[in-house]
Amino acid sequence: MSILIVDDSQIMRKIMAQAIKKVGNFDVVEAADGQEGVETLLKDSTIELVLMDWNMPVMTGIEALKKIRMNQKSIPVIMVTTEAEKERVLEAIKSGANDYLAKPFGPDDIKAKLKKFLLKV
Amino acid sequence: MQVEIISQFTLSVSEVFENMLACSVQLSQDKSQETESGGPEVIGVIGLSGTAQAVIAVRFSPEAARNAVGRMVGCTFESVDDSVTDGVGELINMIVGNAKVKLESHSLTMGLPSVFLGSLCKVNTPPRVNWVDLPFTCELGSFNLAIAFRAIAPNEKEANRVNSYSR
Numbered sequence: 113m114s115i116l117i118v119d120d121s122q123i124m125r126k127i128m129a130q131a132i133k134k135v136g137n138f139d140v141v142e143a144a145d146g147q148e149g150v151e152t153l154l155k156d157s158t159i160e161l162v163l164m165d166w167n168m169p170v171m172t173g174i175e176a177l178k179k180i181r182m183n184q185k186s187i188p189v190i191m192v193t194t195e196a197e198k199e200r201v202l203e204a205i206k207s208g209a210n211d212y213l214a215k216p217f218g219p220d221d222i223k224a225k226l227k228k229f230l231l232k233v
Numbered sequence: 234m235q236v237e238i239i240s241q242f243t244l245s246v247s248e249v250f251e252n253m254l255a256c257s258v259q260l261s262q263d264k265s266q267e268t269e270s271g272g273p274e275v276i277g278v279i280g281l282s283g284t285a286q287a288v289i290a291v292r293f294s295p296e297a298a299r300n301a302v303g304r305m306v307g308c309t310f311e312s313v314d315d316s317v318t319d320g321v322g323e324l325i326n327m328i329v330g331n332a333k334v335k336l337e338s339h340s341l342t343m344g345l346p347s348v349f350l351g352s353l354c355k356v357n358t359p360p361r362v363n364w365v366d367l368p369f370t371c372e373l374g375s376f377n378l379a380i381a382f383r384a385i386a387p388n389e390k391e392a393n394r395v396n397s398y399s400r
Contacts, residue, residue, distance in 0.1 A: 123320040126306050194330020215327045216252035
């Protein structure tokens with residue numbers, strides 16, 4: 113079982129990957145922008161959850177989310193954002209996000225989200 | 234500058250450091266840390282637009298930057314490499330994004346972070362805005378948060394709109 117982390121910050125990908133590894137025995141797949149994230153997801157059938165940053169170059173997280181839903185992918189997508197205002201969260205949900213994770217977050221926050229969507233954790 | 238603005242940014246710094254670095258910060262009384270640097274620094278900058286015009290900058294010494302980003306990812310950095318600048322960019326991103334959520338009375342749009350490395354850097358403010366410089370200390374070293382924030386009055390926005398139509 114793999115989790116896809118889409119974030120343009122290598123440091124944030126590393127932080128999230130470390131937190132995920134502490135929760136369970138998951139493989140982590142990484143992508144540096146929304147476009148790479150969509151392409152990776154469409155190619156890799158082992159991915160069961162996506163952690164998607166919002167503000168990224170090339171393709172934003174919300175654009176990538178819409179592309180994922182256009183491709184009939186019902187995989188859980190959690191938007192990761194520093195700007196967790198109500199309007200932004202609503203926009204994400206309307207675009208097909210299953211949940212959001214507000215930055216800054218601690219390891220327990222990631223654990224809670226993984227538990228919510230991957231029940232075997 | 235409104236006290237509310239300063240206190241929300243101060244709170245945001247505290248929350249980001251607590252959550253991401255497991256580190257508590259204190260506002261320092263040391264006024265010797267000025268907005269213009271005296272030595273090499275790592276500076277993360279983000280602009281805000283909308284109902285306010287703002288630039289926010291976090292300034293670290295190279296050692297404090299290495300310590301902060303090293304704590305965030307659980308490793309040691311011997312120099313200020315791409316990972317450290319990436320980490321400083323994420324820190325200013327989280328500080329400003331978290332503060333933006335708290336500033337509910339404003340409708341703001343955030344830019345992407347930029348990180349600068351060098352000596353004798355000076356970050357200029359937008360026109361008619363002054364810096365408020367907040368020096369912080371923590372176990373990882375000292376750093377500053379510089380805030381230039383000017384709320385735009387509704388009549389000023391209207392005047393700008395009319396001017397842009399008349400050009």
